[in-house]
Amino acid sequence: MPWTLYKDSGDIEILRENYDLSHDWVDEVAGYLSPDGVWDRRPEFVLGQLGDWLDPSAPPDQPSLAMTQKELVATAYFARSCSQVTQMAQILGKDDDAERFGELYNHVRRGFIDRFSNMDGTMTSDTQCAYALSIAFGLLDDDDVRRVKAGNRLAQLVRESGGKVSTGFAGTPFVLPALSITGHDEEAFALLESTECPSWLYQVKIGATTTWERWDSMEPDGTLNKGGMTSFNHYTLGSVAAWMHSHIGGLEAIDPGWKRFRVAPHMGGGITHASTSHITPFGRAAVSWKLLDAQGEESTNGNRLEMDITVPVGTTGTVELANHEPHELEAGHHRLIVNL
Secondary structure, three states: OHHHHHHHHOOHHHHHHHHHHHHHHHHHHHOOEOOOOOEOOOOOOOOOOOOOOOOOOOOOOOOOOOOOOHHHHHHHHHHHHHHHHHHHHHHOOOHHHHHHHHHHHHHHHHHHHHHHEOOOOOEOOOOHHHHHHHHHOOOOOOOHHHHHHHHHHHHHHHHHOOOOOOOOOOOHHHHHHHHHHOOOHHHHHHHHHOOOOOOHHHHHHOOOOOOOOOOOOEOOOOOEOOOOOOOOOOOHHHHHHHHHHHHHHOEEEOOHHHOEEEEOOOOOOOOOEEEEEEEEOOEEEEEEEEEEOOOOOEOOOOOEEEEEEEEOOOOEEEEOOOOOOOEEEOOEEEEEEEEO
């Protein structure tokens, strides 16, 4: 949370105020690791690690019984924590801490790869969650072949599922970003637009106006999930919205605090128009776009992109589109027409 708030606000005081907490958390968990860097010590909690909580394959009354190894999930997330606290230490000028936590990150990452990733790019847990975390957290970035193969396998799992989501709380925020990172936008849009349970639009199809705690909190006949524990307004599975804003809408910070941001919308699926905005520390940044055919009608097969972009005073927006050179925009309102 401190890292996220810093990235959004650019306020270094957030890091300074929360550094001891972050530092102590990473040191605490470092004591739970096996010699190879994997977090496999059972926490003092009745369920142990929660893992990919509410994976749709888990029994309704046993939501911790996910397909993905809990140790894999815990180690991936801890590696991410090590990376973030290393960056925090660097920004705050704590060089000794930055070096120590950087070494810990490398140790945990190596342990993750050796324990959970195979040479052919498959994971010991052959699940959407396992591939999503390893790709989105950059844990395979030093091995291009393994990373490409992992991305291909993730896309294959999505196709084999018929475009259904197979992740719980831990994997859902990262499955679409991981597909996009590895060049599988077609599969990402298939997941987004599926209306069969488990999916986001299944909930919409049967009348939901908020995102639920479980993929199947309500059955098509209106009965509630038999597991008992459920909420009809729960952020976790709704974390897909972050990918929608940054990837479909195309609005994403480059620098902490949005001093520089990119406008990089991606078209796909049945989507012909989109809009998004964000209140930055400098004011409102916004983009809206539509895809048009030769007759000026919205079409998924259109080859003309029309964009309206708002760049707040004090910031720079960079338009990044495939097969086009990046184009910087100064403060103001801009209307662009691009032939794709």
